[in-house]
Amino acid sequence: EVQLVESGGGLVKPGASLKLSCVASGFTFSDYWMSWVRQTPGKTMEWIGDIKYDGSYTNYAPSLKNRFTISRDNAKSTLYLQMSNVRSEDTATYYCTRVASITIAAIFAYWGQGTLVTVSS
Amino acid sequence: DVVLTQTPVSLSVTLGDQASISCRSSQSLEYSDGYTYLEWYLQKPGQSPQLLIYGVSNRFSGVPDRFIGSGSGTDFTLKISRVEPEDLGVYYCFQATHDPLTFGSGTKLEIK
Numbered sequence: 001e002v003q004l005v006e007s008g009g010g011l012v013k014p015g016a017s018l019k020l021s022c023v024a025s026g027f028t029f030s031d032y033w034m035s036w037v038r039q040t041p042g043k044t045m046e047w048i049g050d051i052k053y054d055g056s057y058t059n060y061a062p063s064l065k066n067r068f069t070i071s072r073d074n075a076k077s078t079l080y081l082q083m084s085n086v087r088s089e090d091t092a093t094y095y096c097t098r099v100a101s102i103t104i105a106a107i108f109a110y111w112g113q114g115t116l117v118t119v120s121s
Numbered sequence: 122d123v124v125l126t127q128t129p130v131s132l133s134v135t136l137g138d139q140a141s142i143s144c145r146s147s148q149s150l151e152y153s154d155g156y157t158y159l160e161w162y163l164q165k166p167g168q169s170p171q172l173l174i175y176g177v178s179n180r181f182s183g184v185p186d187r188f189i190g191s192g193s194g195t196d197f198t199l200k201i202s203r204v205e206p207e208d209l210g211v212y213y214c215f216q217a218t219h220d221p222l223t224f225g226s227g228t229k230l231e232i233k
Contacts, residue, residue, distance in 0.1 A: 105217075106160060106176075
């Protein structure tokens with residue numbers, strides 16, 4: 001069974017940095033593209049970016065690429081999201097997601113339970 | 122950026138009836154390879170979103186055949202025939218044809 005478990009969220013002050021983690025299990029992590037998606041308190045969904053299965057390529061939403069960095073450690077089956085200079089508008093639940101498969105072109109086939117990040121002074 | 126406009130914003134349906142949700146895109150979602158990267162997600166109360174439909178009309182594993190996706194170009198529809206209690210939640214359309222990838226604003230399905 002595919003499992004994605006995010007962690008690292010919490011209350012942070014504006015301007016701070018935060019690193020989220022997503023531990024994957026139930027599949028060969030190094031075979032799959034992975035993505036981060038966030039959902040604001042108002043329920044707006046936003047794609048943050050994704051990373052190739054071997055970590056050699058990343059793609060970001062233009063509005064976030066200067067502050068957010070996605071990385072992975074395939075040996076640890078872990079996906080990361082480094083957030084820097086956070087702002088109040090970064091307050092959201094952050095989800096780790098996995099693509100379906102090579103044969104099924106679905107981007108967010110599997111989701112974690114999410115981790116809440118609250119940016120406030 | 123591609124804007125996906127979902128209508129209606131909310132929908133109240135009697136159990137057993139059909140529900141229909143529209144998703145209109147500001148640009149064609151047909152990619153140069155001929156594939157249309159349009160997906161539908163359902164977020165049930167208190168849960169993470171789940172994939173229902175990919176490639177406009179393909180049901181993901183385990184999704185009941187009551188969920189039917191259709192459309193092309195810029196106009197897409199998700200129909201739910203014979204609505205059941207577990208179908209309530211917020212439905213989102215999503216496109217992965219154009220960068221940046223974008224979601225619709227959601228349609229809340231309530232049961233009468």
